[in-house]
Amino acid sequence: MSRSHSWMTPLASSRRGPFCRILLAALPLMVVIGFSPTARAEEAPAFTDSLFQAPEPLKSVDSVLAVKVGDPMPDFDLPTIDGGRVRLSDFVGKKKLVLSFVPAAWTPVCSGQWPGYNIARELFAAENAELVGISVDNVPSLHAWVTQMGGLWFPVASDFWPHGGLTGKLGILRPEGVAERALFIVDEKGIIRYIDVHDINSRPDLGVLLTALRGIKD
Amino acid sequence: MKRTMWAFVLAVMVLWPGLARAGGASEAAGSEALPVGATFPDVSLGSDLPDAHRSYLGIAQKDGPVRLADVTAPVVILEIFSMYCPHCQREAPVLNDLYALLERGGHADTVKMLGIGAGNSAMEVDIYRNKFQTPYPLVADQKFEVHDACGKVGTPYFYVLAKKPGETAYTVVLSRLGRMDSPESFAADVLAAAP
Known part of the structure; x- marks a missing residue:
């Protein structure tokens, strides 16, 4: 009983702070997610998911060229x-x-x-x-x-x-x-x-x- | 006990980004990968395979168009990649290591490797091959025909295919999105999954 008490007290103490408690509470979830094959395969899609997807294909070309082959390139x-x-x-x-x-x-x-x-x-x-x-x-x-x-x-x-x-x-x-x-x-x-x-x-x-x-x- | 606990916490925090990166992949919208046990479609491998690659695939005597069913090897590691995919670019040297590992392990005759360049032209596949000195066959799939047939998967995607003597079609024995942990662990998974 006393050992249980001594284990729990430091975790609840203000010295560890709320951040540490949250971190420890989230640890099992982090481990499960981190080692799951699905999560490993889908790390990069964090970038993919952040991309904007137009709801439908755009008009393929929607402008009129103002230069042609053989023209000088406009300065930039x-x-x-x-x-x-x-x-x-x-x-x-x-x-x-x-x-x-x-x-x-x-x-x-x-x-x-x-x-x-x-x-x-x-x-x-x-x-x-x-x-x-x-x-x-x-x-x-x-x-x-x-x-x-x-x-x-x-x-x-x-x-x-x-x-x-x-x-x-x-x-x-x-x-x-x-x-x-x-x-x-x-x-x-x-x-x-x-x-x-x-x-x-x-x-x-x-x-x-x-x-x-x-x-x-x- | 507390020190052990905190050491574990720190270890997870330090290793976390590396653990996640190991599985890098470019997702594909609407993908439906073929599951383990599915019959893999007899996709076209085109007409442009050079003699050395035809020989590697055990079809040296075959001219003209080649289909997957023509390949006689009992196991094929088929990678869906794109030369535009940064994860595939980073995986290329690892795949070369896997190829060498299979050779060193005496599996070169039974386990073949094959890459399908999803949406890539022949010239784009050549750019990738030359950049990374890929030793195994890479096939251009510019119109996404193979890609569509095998589930519109993200890249890199690995199908390990197996067939028994007398069978024409390959069966999926391993189906996996994303970069491998290591050539050694992937080779072990392949050999464990193949009958």
């Missing part, structure tokens, strides 16, 4: 999620530039597109090309989203303010204020050489993009 100077900036002038005369516009952070197709580019860094480098990801989300939102995805090797820029400044110049700003899912390749002279304004509901084939990139010669 955008903030990036690492606190820097990305400018057209960073690349002209030096490297090809691949711009990947996605409609919105925290959405399923976009979240399943850029992680694939994460294993293709060498393939872009082999073509003397740099990749830049762009959306019209603001920097903090993009930062949180990319961090949650596990990070990306390429710069991610925000075309948030003036809202859709670059996106609008290119003619890929949709009426609801988001970018199309679009890919542009700009050559070393600053000329647009490839445009794919893709169905917003589906992910473009990275193989098609790389084939196009490899096909661009001076």
Whole structure:
């Protein structure tokens, strides 16, 4: 009896505090959940579950291109999620530039597109090309989203303010204020050489993009 | 006793994120995985398997299109993956270790590995294969036909399939979403589940 009393008293004492009591009370549940196969398989879906799912497919393309292949790329100077900036002038005369516009952070197709580019860094480098990801989300939102995805090797820029400044110049700003899912390749002279304004509901084939990139010669 | 209790609490708190991460996966909406005991559909493996992979699967003599039923191995570890899935990317080296482990353990002739790239084009599968130097066959499933046939599962998803001599269709003997704890434990589970 006395042993039981001495066991219970410290747990109930103010020295342990309510947090400790709650923690100890929750411990069995944490252990059960932590070791259950279901929980183990569904850890990552915490990210998946946080994504916004449109109630129905969107109109595949809902804007009118304002540029065409052969046009000069409009100038831009955008903030990036690492606190820097990305400018057209960073690349002209030096490297090809691949711009990947996605409609919105925290959405399923976009979240399943850029992680694939994460294993293709060498393939872009082999073509003397740099990749830049762009959306019209603001920097903090993009930062949180990319961090949650596990990070990306390429710069991610925000075309948030003036809202859709670059996106609008290119003619890929949709009426609801988001970018199309679009890919542009700009050559070393600053000329647009490839445009794919893709169905917003589906992910473009990275193989098609790389084939196009490899096909661009001076 | 109190010290033991608190040590346990701290151990759980420290290990908790690692324990959870071990099962990383990308969920798929509306997935209905095939359960253990189900007959696995005779899915197409396409026409593009190179000779080395046809030989690995025991169908070196077969030209043209290949179906799963053509494979003669008694056990197949079939992974549904996507080159876009970060969990699958992280799992790739582990699967290479599993492949090597099966070889070292003398199971290379009886337990085969096969990957299905859900929604991936042939070129996207090549990017994944080249990046991770995957030694076993990977098949592109750009139109999600195989993925649909086997339950629209999240990735990575592992089906362990088995069939007895004379049988054509494979039966699911293990069905599991998410990254494995280790190649050793997964290999043990495979060998325990396969008849």
